[in-house]
Amino acid sequence: MKIEYQTGTLTLSDIGPLNAANSSTFREEARAALREGVTNVNIDLSQTRQVDSSGLGALIALQKTVGARGGAIRILRPTPIVYQILELTRLHRVFEIVRD
Numbered sequence: 001m002k003i004e005y006q007t008g009t010l011t012l013s014d015i016g017p018l019n020a021a022n023s024s025t026f027r028e029e030a031r032a033a034l035r036e037g038v039t040n041v042n043i044d045l046s047q048t049r050q051v052d053s054s055g056l057g058a059l060i061a062l063q064k065t066v067g068a069r070g071g072a073i074r075i076l077r078p079t080p081i082v083y084q085i086l087e088l089t090r091l092h093r094v095f096e097i098v099r100d
Helices: 023-033 053-068 080-088
Strands: 002-006 009-013 040-044 073-076 096-098
Touching: 009 023, 023 053, 040 053, 053 073
Parallel strands: 009 040, 040 073, 073 096
Antiparallel strands: 002 009
């Protein structure tokens, strides 16, 4: 996973599958990357081909952490299958999704 910082925003990219095998690692690394002053998180899912319930749980847990700071999570460029999962679970209403 690639981690980048801009003023007040953390961007996570090059994320592989978010499944039971690695969702806890993703969640731990993302939380560890939340520096002081970071309120918003961009998660680029353009390289993610699989998300299961564990991966969705990791995204929701991160949303709760960021929300407690007064920030928000944006999902960037999800693959079609990932976007479909977000729609089916109605999480497209929880996260801001940028599809360009």
